[in-house]
Amino acid sequence: MGIQNTDRTLPTNRMIFDVRRDMALYNRFRQNPDPVMDQYKLSPAEKAAVKALDLATLSEMGVHPYFLPQLTRLFHGSADNHNASAALEAYYRSIVAREGVRGRNG
Amino acid sequence: MAEIVGAIALSHAPGMTGWLDKAKPEVQRNLLEGYRKLGRIVRDAKPDVIVGLANDHILNLPVDNTPDFCVGTADVWRGPGDWFKDWLKVPDYTVKGNRELARTLVREADKRGIKFAFSETLQFDDNFSVPLYYLTPDYDIPLVPIHMNCVMPPLPSPRHCFETGRAIAEIIRDHRPASERVLIMGTGGLAHDPGGPRYFEVNPEFDRWFLDLLATGDSERIINECTIEKMVAAGDGGTTELLAWIAAMGAVGDKPARTICYEAPPELRCGMGAVVWHPA
Numbered sequence: 426m427g428i429q430n431t432d433r434t435l436p437t438n439r440m441i442f443d444v445r446r447d448m449a450l451y452n453r454f455r456q457n458p459d460p461v462m463d464q465y466k467l468s469p470a471e472k473a474a475v476k477a478l479d480l481a482t483l484s485e486m487g488v489h490p491y492f493l494p495q496l497t498r499l500f501h502g503s504a505d506n507h508n509a510s511a512a513l514e515a516y517y518r519s520i521v522a523r524e525g526v527r528g529r530n531g
Numbered sequence: 532m533a534e535i536v537g538a539i540a541l542s543h544a545p546g547m548t549g550w551l552d553k554a555k556p557e558v559q560r561n562l563l564e565g566y567r568k569l570g571r572i573v574r575d576a577k578p579d580v581i582v583g584l585a586n587d588h589i590l591n592l593p594v595d596n597t598p599d600f601c602v603g604t605a606d607v608w609r610g611p612g613d614w615f616k617d618w619l620k621v622p623d624y625t626v627k628g629n630r631e632l633a634r635t636l637v638r639e640a641d642k643r644g645i646k647f648a649f650s651e652t653l654q655f656d657d658n659f660s661v662p663l664y665y666l667t668p669d670y671d672i673p674l675v676p677i678h679m680n681c682v683m684p685p686l687p688s689p690r691h692c693f694e695t696g697r698a699i700a701e702i703i704r705d706h707r708p709a710s711e712r713v714l715i716m717g718t719g720g721l722a723h724d725p726g727g728p729r730y731f732e733v734n735p736e737f738d739r740w741f742l743d744l745l746a747t748g749d750s751e752r753i754i755n756e757c758t759i760e761k762m763v764a765a766g767d768g769g770t771t772e773l774l775a776w777i778a779a780m781g782a783v784g785d786k787p788a789r790t791i792c793y794e795a796p797p798e799l800r801c802g803m804g805a806v807v808w809h810p811a
Contacts (some may be wrong), residue, residue, distance in 0.1 A: 490768040
Protein backbone atom coordinates (compact mmCIF):
# COMPACT_ATOMS: atom_id res chain seq x y z
CA MET A 426 0.00 0.00 0.00
CA GLY A 427 1.02 3.60 -0.35
CA ILE A 428 0.54 6.60 -2.61
CA GLN A 429 2.73 5.01 -5.29
CA ASN A 430 0.22 2.15 -5.54
CA THR A 431 -2.66 4.46 -6.54
CA ASP A 432 -4.65 3.51 -9.64
CA ARG A 433 -6.10 6.84 -10.77
CA THR A 434 -8.41 5.03 -13.21
CA LEU A 435 -10.10 3.00 -10.46
CA PRO A 436 -13.79 4.04 -10.36
CA THR A 437 -13.78 4.19 -6.54
CA ASN A 438 -11.21 7.01 -6.67
CA ARG A 439 -13.42 9.11 -8.95
CA MET A 440 -16.48 8.40 -6.82
CA ILE A 441 -14.88 9.45 -3.54
CA PHE A 442 -13.43 12.55 -5.23
CA ASP A 443 -16.91 13.63 -6.33
CA VAL A 444 -18.87 12.62 -3.24
CA ARG A 445 -16.85 14.90 -0.94
CA ARG A 446 -17.40 17.89 -3.20
CA ASP A 447 -21.16 17.57 -3.61
CA MET A 448 -23.46 17.40 -0.58
CA ALA A 449 -26.43 16.22 -2.67
CA LEU A 450 -24.35 13.31 -3.93
CA TYR A 451 -23.01 12.69 -0.42
CA ASN A 452 -26.53 12.52 0.97
CA ARG A 453 -27.54 10.05 -1.76
CA PHE A 454 -24.46 7.95 -0.96
CA ARG A 455 -25.20 8.07 2.75
CA GLN A 456 -28.81 6.95 2.20
CA ASN A 457 -27.92 4.14 -0.17
CA PRO A 458 -24.44 3.71 -1.66
CA ASP A 459 -25.50 1.11 -4.24
CA PRO A 460 -27.02 3.42 -6.89
CA VAL A 461 -24.08 5.82 -6.54
CA MET A 462 -21.59 2.97 -6.91
CA ASP A 463 -23.50 1.78 -9.97
CA GLN A 464 -23.43 5.28 -11.43
CA TYR A 465 -19.63 5.29 -11.15
CA LYS A 466 -19.35 1.73 -12.53
CA LEU A 467 -17.55 0.20 -9.57
CA SER A 468 -16.69 -3.48 -10.04
CA PRO A 469 -18.47 -6.02 -7.82
CA ALA A 470 -15.26 -6.42 -5.81
CA GLU A 471 -14.97 -2.67 -5.29
CA LYS A 472 -18.60 -2.42 -4.23
CA ALA A 473 -18.22 -5.23 -1.71
CA ALA A 474 -15.07 -3.68 -0.25
CA VAL A 475 -16.65 -0.22 0.00
CA LYS A 476 -19.76 -1.54 1.72
CA ALA A 477 -17.67 -3.61 4.13
CA LEU A 478 -15.30 -0.67 4.69
CA ASP A 479 -12.54 -3.13 3.86
CA LEU A 480 -9.85 -0.48 3.54
CA ALA A 481 -6.95 -2.91 3.17
CA THR A 482 -8.56 -4.50 0.11
CA LEU A 483 -9.42 -1.09 -1.35
CA SER A 484 -5.82 -0.06 -0.83
CA GLU A 485 -4.59 -3.15 -2.63
CA MET A 486 -6.95 -2.30 -5.50
CA GLY A 487 -5.38 1.13 -5.86
CA VAL A 488 -7.60 3.50 -3.88
CA HIS A 489 -5.50 6.50 -2.88
CA PRO A 490 -4.46 6.23 0.79
CA TYR A 491 -5.78 9.70 1.55
CA PHE A 492 -9.27 8.54 0.56
CA LEU A 493 -9.30 5.64 3.05
CA PRO A 494 -9.88 7.61 6.26
CA GLN A 495 -12.23 9.84 4.29
CA LEU A 496 -14.28 6.79 3.38
CA THR A 497 -14.63 5.97 7.09
CA ARG A 498 -15.97 9.50 7.57
CA LEU A 499 -18.42 9.13 4.70
CA PHE A 500 -19.92 6.19 6.60
CA HIS A 501 -19.42 7.23 10.23
CA GLY A 502 -19.47 11.04 10.09
CA SER A 503 -16.70 13.62 10.36
CA ALA A 504 -17.36 15.37 13.66
CA ASP A 505 -14.93 14.82 16.54
CA ASN A 506 -12.59 12.77 14.38
CA HIS A 507 -10.30 11.91 17.30
CA ASN A 508 -8.58 8.57 17.73
CA ALA A 509 -11.47 7.00 19.66
CA SER A 510 -14.15 8.08 17.18
CA ALA A 511 -16.21 5.51 15.28
CA ALA A 512 -14.51 6.51 12.03
CA LEU A 513 -11.01 6.00 13.47
CA GLU A 514 -12.02 2.76 15.19
CA ALA A 515 -13.14 1.47 11.79
CA TYR A 516 -9.85 2.60 10.29
CA TYR A 517 -7.87 0.91 13.04
CA ARG A 518 -9.68 -2.39 12.58
CA SER A 519 -9.25 -2.41 8.82
CA ILE A 520 -5.69 -1.17 8.40
CA VAL A 521 -3.64 -1.02 11.57
CA ALA A 522 -4.76 -4.20 13.33
CA ARG A 523 -4.65 -6.10 10.05
CA GLU A 524 -1.12 -4.92 9.31
CA GLY A 525 -0.09 -6.10 12.74
CA VAL A 526 1.33 -2.69 13.52
CA ARG A 527 1.33 -1.57 17.09
CA GLY A 528 2.09 1.79 18.56
CA ARG A 529 -1.33 3.36 18.65
CA ASN A 530 -0.27 6.00 21.08
CA GLY A 531 -3.01 8.55 20.95
CA MET B 532 8.44 46.63 -7.93
CA ALA B 533 6.11 44.92 -5.51
CA GLU B 534 7.65 43.56 -2.33
CA ILE B 535 7.74 40.06 -0.87
CA VAL B 536 7.46 41.04 2.78
CA GLY B 537 8.18 37.57 4.11
CA ALA B 538 7.38 33.91 3.98
CA ILE B 539 5.96 31.53 6.54
CA ALA B 540 4.95 27.89 6.68
CA LEU B 541 2.78 25.97 9.09
CA SER B 542 0.97 22.70 9.61
CA HIS B 543 -2.75 22.59 8.90
CA ALA B 544 -3.86 19.24 10.40
CA PRO B 545 -7.62 19.22 11.03
CA GLY B 546 -7.25 18.29 14.69
CA MET B 547 -5.82 21.76 15.28
CA THR B 548 -9.38 23.09 15.10
CA GLY B 549 -11.47 19.92 15.20
CA TRP B 550 -10.28 18.11 18.34
CA LEU B 551 -7.36 20.02 19.82
CA ASP B 552 -8.90 19.47 23.27
CA LYS B 553 -7.76 15.83 23.06
CA ALA B 554 -4.08 16.86 23.12
CA LYS B 555 -2.19 17.37 26.37
CA PRO B 556 -2.81 20.80 27.92
CA GLU B 557 0.81 21.94 27.52
CA VAL B 558 0.78 20.86 23.88
CA GLN B 559 -2.42 22.80 23.25
CA ARG B 560 -0.90 25.82 24.95
CA ASN B 561 2.35 25.70 22.99
CA LEU B 562 0.62 25.30 19.64
CA LEU B 563 -1.93 28.03 20.31
CA GLU B 564 0.79 30.40 21.49
CA GLY B 565 2.90 29.56 18.45
CA TYR B 566 0.10 30.08 15.96
CA ARG B 567 -0.90 33.36 17.62
CA LYS B 568 2.72 34.49 17.49
CA LEU B 569 2.85 33.64 13.81
CA GLY B 570 -0.37 35.60 13.34
CA ARG B 571 1.32 38.65 14.90
CA ILE B 572 4.28 38.18 12.54
CA VAL B 573 1.87 38.14 9.61
CA ARG B 574 0.12 41.28 10.79
CA ASP B 575 3.38 43.11 11.54
CA ALA B 576 4.53 42.43 7.96
CA LYS B 577 1.49 44.47 6.79
CA PRO B 578 0.76 42.38 3.70
CA ASP B 579 -1.84 43.57 1.22
CA VAL B 580 -2.31 39.99 0.10
CA ILE B 581 -1.21 36.49 1.08
CA VAL B 582 -0.20 34.05 -1.65
CA GLY B 583 -0.86 30.64 -0.12
CA LEU B 584 0.57 27.31 -1.27
CA ALA B 585 -1.09 24.17 0.06
CA ASN B 586 -1.78 20.55 -0.67
CA ASP B 587 -5.09 20.15 -2.50
CA HIS B 588 -5.84 16.80 -0.76
CA ILE B 589 -7.26 15.55 -4.08
CA LEU B 590 -10.29 17.76 -3.47
CA ASN B 591 -10.16 20.06 -6.50
CA LEU B 592 -7.46 18.66 -8.75
CA PRO B 593 -9.23 15.73 -10.39
CA VAL B 594 -7.84 12.21 -10.41
CA ASP B 595 -8.15 12.09 -14.20
CA ASN B 596 -6.30 15.32 -14.87
CA THR B 597 -4.04 16.38 -12.04
CA PRO B 598 -2.00 19.56 -12.47
CA ASP B 599 0.91 20.23 -10.12
CA PHE B 600 -0.26 23.77 -9.29
CA CYS B 601 -3.66 25.45 -9.61
CA VAL B 602 -3.99 29.20 -9.00
CA GLY B 603 -7.24 30.47 -7.50
CA THR B 604 -8.47 33.41 -9.58
CA ALA B 605 -11.75 34.26 -7.83
CA ASP B 606 -12.58 37.65 -6.31
CA VAL B 607 -13.97 36.04 -3.16
CA TRP B 608 -13.46 32.71 -1.41
CA ARG B 609 -15.85 30.96 0.94
CA GLY B 610 -14.98 28.11 3.23
CA PRO B 611 -14.81 25.56 4.50
CA GLY B 612 -16.25 23.20 1.87
CA ASP B 613 -19.65 21.89 2.99
CA TRP B 614 -18.59 18.33 3.75
CA PHE B 615 -15.65 19.54 5.88
CA LYS B 616 -17.61 21.76 8.27
CA ASP B 617 -18.33 19.11 10.91
CA TRP B 618 -14.75 17.92 10.73
CA LEU B 619 -13.01 21.26 11.18
CA LYS B 620 -15.43 23.07 13.49
CA VAL B 621 -14.42 26.49 12.18
CA PRO B 622 -17.09 29.08 11.45
CA ASP B 623 -18.06 29.72 7.86
CA TYR B 624 -15.82 32.43 6.47
CA THR B 625 -15.39 34.70 3.49
CA VAL B 626 -12.04 36.07 2.40
CA LYS B 627 -11.29 38.27 -0.57
CA GLY B 628 -9.12 36.99 -3.40
CA ASN B 629 -7.04 39.04 -5.79
CA ARG B 630 -8.00 38.22 -9.34
CA GLU B 631 -5.47 40.50 -10.99
CA LEU B 632 -2.54 39.13 -9.03
CA ALA B 633 -3.70 35.56 -9.69
CA ARG B 634 -4.10 36.19 -13.42
CA THR B 635 -0.67 37.81 -13.53
CA LEU B 636 0.86 34.69 -11.99
CA VAL B 637 -0.75 32.42 -14.60
CA ARG B 638 0.01 34.69 -17.56
CA GLU B 639 3.63 35.37 -16.67
CA ALA B 640 4.34 31.78 -15.61
CA ASP B 641 3.21 30.65 -19.06
CA LYS B 642 5.94 32.85 -20.55
CA ARG B 643 8.48 31.12 -18.32
CA GLY B 644 7.38 27.65 -19.38
CA ILE B 645 5.51 26.95 -16.13
CA LYS B 646 1.94 25.91 -16.86
CA PHE B 647 -0.37 26.70 -13.95
CA ALA B 648 -3.95 25.48 -13.97
CA PHE B 649 -6.38 28.07 -12.62
CA SER B 650 -9.84 27.98 -11.09
CA GLU B 651 -12.53 30.18 -9.58
CA THR B 652 -14.25 27.32 -7.77
CA LEU B 653 -11.67 25.86 -5.40
CA GLN B 654 -13.05 24.33 -2.24
CA PHE B 655 -11.01 24.75 0.94
CA ASP B 656 -10.70 21.98 3.52
CA ASP B 657 -8.16 22.06 6.33
CA ASN B 658 -5.48 23.26 3.89
CA PHE B 659 -6.42 26.94 4.18
CA SER B 660 -9.25 26.84 6.73
CA VAL B 661 -6.98 25.95 9.66
CA PRO B 662 -4.21 28.51 8.92
CA LEU B 663 -6.66 31.35 8.26
CA TYR B 664 -8.62 30.60 11.44
CA TYR B 665 -5.53 31.16 13.57
CA LEU B 666 -3.46 33.65 11.57
CA THR B 667 -6.11 36.02 10.24
CA PRO B 668 -9.21 35.35 12.36
CA ASP B 669 -10.91 38.44 10.93
CA TYR B 670 -10.30 37.11 7.39
CA ASP B 671 -9.30 40.64 6.45
CA ILE B 672 -6.19 39.94 4.35
CA PRO B 673 -6.96 38.85 0.77
CA LEU B 674 -5.73 35.40 -0.24
CA VAL B 675 -4.55 34.06 -3.56
CA PRO B 676 -4.68 30.28 -3.00
CA ILE B 677 -2.44 27.99 -5.00
CA HIS B 678 -3.47 24.37 -4.65
CA MET B 679 -0.68 21.88 -5.18
CA ASN B 680 -0.58 18.22 -6.03
CA CYS B 681 1.45 16.98 -3.08
CA VAL B 682 0.10 13.43 -2.84
CA MET B 683 -0.96 12.03 -6.23
CA PRO B 684 2.09 10.50 -7.94
CA PRO B 685 3.93 11.42 -9.98
CA LEU B 686 4.64 14.38 -7.70
CA PRO B 687 6.42 17.59 -8.63
CA SER B 688 10.02 17.33 -7.43
CA PRO B 689 11.32 19.44 -4.53
CA ARG B 690 13.48 21.31 -7.04
CA HIS B 691 10.50 22.06 -9.28
CA CYS B 692 8.51 23.29 -6.28
CA PHE B 693 11.39 25.49 -5.14
CA GLU B 694 11.86 26.94 -8.61
CA THR B 695 8.13 27.53 -8.96
CA GLY B 696 8.12 29.42 -5.67
CA ARG B 697 11.05 31.48 -6.88
CA ALA B 698 9.23 32.22 -10.15
CA ILE B 699 6.13 33.30 -8.21
CA ALA B 700 8.20 35.80 -6.22
CA GLU B 701 9.96 37.11 -9.33
CA ILE B 702 6.67 37.57 -11.18
CA ILE B 703 5.21 39.45 -8.23
CA ARG B 704 8.28 41.70 -7.99
CA ASP B 705 8.44 42.36 -11.71
CA HIS B 706 4.79 42.65 -12.66
CA ARG B 707 2.81 43.95 -9.70
CA PRO B 708 2.41 47.55 -8.51
CA ALA B 709 5.34 48.98 -6.57
CA SER B 710 3.29 49.63 -3.46
CA GLU B 711 1.98 46.07 -3.16
CA ARG B 712 3.14 44.00 -0.18
CA VAL B 713 2.86 40.23 -0.55
CA LEU B 714 3.36 37.52 2.06
CA ILE B 715 4.02 33.93 0.96
CA MET B 716 2.49 31.13 3.05
CA GLY B 717 3.08 27.40 2.69
CA THR B 718 0.83 24.99 4.59
CA GLY B 719 0.98 21.26 5.29
CA GLY B 720 3.03 18.59 7.07
CA LEU B 721 4.93 17.78 9.10
CA ALA B 722 5.29 13.96 9.09
CA HIS B 723 1.99 12.09 9.02
CA ASP B 724 0.56 8.98 7.40
CA PRO B 725 -3.15 9.34 6.62
CA GLY B 726 -4.28 6.16 4.90
CA GLY B 727 -1.28 4.14 6.00
CA PRO B 728 -0.49 1.72 8.82
CA ARG B 729 1.20 4.47 10.86
CA TYR B 730 -1.77 6.85 10.84
CA PHE B 731 -1.84 6.86 14.66
CA GLU B 732 1.85 7.58 15.00
CA VAL B 733 3.97 10.70 14.80
CA ASN B 734 7.58 11.04 13.70
CA PRO B 735 9.40 13.72 15.70
CA GLU B 736 12.78 12.44 14.54
CA PHE B 737 11.98 13.32 10.94
CA ASP B 738 10.25 16.56 11.91
CA ARG B 739 13.24 17.80 13.92
CA TRP B 740 15.59 16.84 11.11
CA PHE B 741 13.49 18.81 8.62
CA LEU B 742 13.18 21.90 10.81
CA ASP B 743 16.93 21.84 11.49
CA LEU B 744 17.56 21.49 7.76
CA LEU B 745 15.40 24.54 7.02
CA ALA B 746 17.34 26.47 9.66
CA THR B 747 20.51 26.09 7.58
CA GLY B 748 19.08 28.36 4.90
CA ASP B 749 20.99 26.30 2.35
CA SER B 750 18.34 25.79 -0.31
CA GLU B 751 20.47 23.55 -2.52
CA ARG B 752 21.16 21.22 0.39
CA ILE B 753 17.51 21.23 1.44
CA ILE B 754 16.32 20.37 -2.07
CA ASN B 755 18.89 17.59 -2.38
CA GLU B 756 18.38 16.05 1.05
CA CYS B 757 14.62 16.36 1.51
CA THR B 758 13.73 13.98 -1.30
CA ILE B 759 10.29 12.62 -2.13
CA GLU B 760 11.54 9.20 -1.02
CA LYS B 761 12.65 10.51 2.37
CA MET B 762 9.33 12.26 2.93
CA VAL B 763 7.34 9.20 1.88
CA ALA B 764 9.40 7.04 4.22
CA ALA B 765 8.59 9.42 7.08
CA GLY B 766 4.84 9.09 6.52
CA ASP B 767 3.49 7.96 3.22
CA GLY B 768 0.14 9.67 2.83
CA GLY B 769 0.89 13.20 3.92
CA THR B 770 4.51 14.16 4.58
CA THR B 771 5.03 15.25 0.98
CA GLU B 772 2.82 18.22 1.83
CA LEU B 773 6.16 19.74 2.82
CA LEU B 774 6.59 20.40 -0.89
CA ALA B 775 4.41 23.44 -0.16
CA TRP B 776 6.97 24.62 2.42
CA ILE B 777 9.74 24.13 -0.13
CA ALA B 778 7.77 26.18 -2.67
CA ALA B 779 7.34 28.96 -0.07
CA MET B 780 11.08 28.80 0.61
CA GLY B 781 11.66 29.33 -3.10
CA ALA B 782 10.16 32.79 -2.73
CA VAL B 783 12.89 33.86 -0.29
CA GLY B 784 15.88 31.75 -1.41
CA ASP B 785 18.84 31.09 0.86
CA LYS B 786 17.35 32.37 4.09
CA PRO B 787 17.32 30.37 7.32
CA ALA B 788 13.90 29.47 8.66
CA ARG B 789 13.21 30.11 12.32
CA THR B 790 10.96 27.65 14.10
CA ILE B 791 8.10 29.35 15.93
CA CYS B 792 6.61 26.25 17.51
CA TYR B 793 6.76 22.48 17.24
CA GLU B 794 4.85 19.62 18.83
CA ALA B 795 4.13 16.05 17.76
CA PRO B 796 0.82 15.16 19.39
CA PRO B 797 -0.35 11.63 18.52
CA GLU B 798 -3.89 12.84 19.22
CA LEU B 799 -3.62 15.05 16.12
CA ARG B 800 -1.94 12.26 14.12
CA CYS B 801 0.53 14.77 12.68
CA GLY B 802 3.71 16.65 13.50
CA MET B 803 2.67 20.28 14.03
CA GLY B 804 5.01 23.18 13.46
CA ALA B 805 5.40 26.68 12.13
CA VAL B 806 8.36 28.57 10.72
CA VAL B 807 9.15 32.03 9.46
CA TRP B 808 11.82 32.96 7.00
CA HIS B 809 13.49 36.25 7.62
CA PRO B 810 11.85 39.00 5.61
CA ALA B 811 12.90 38.68 2.02
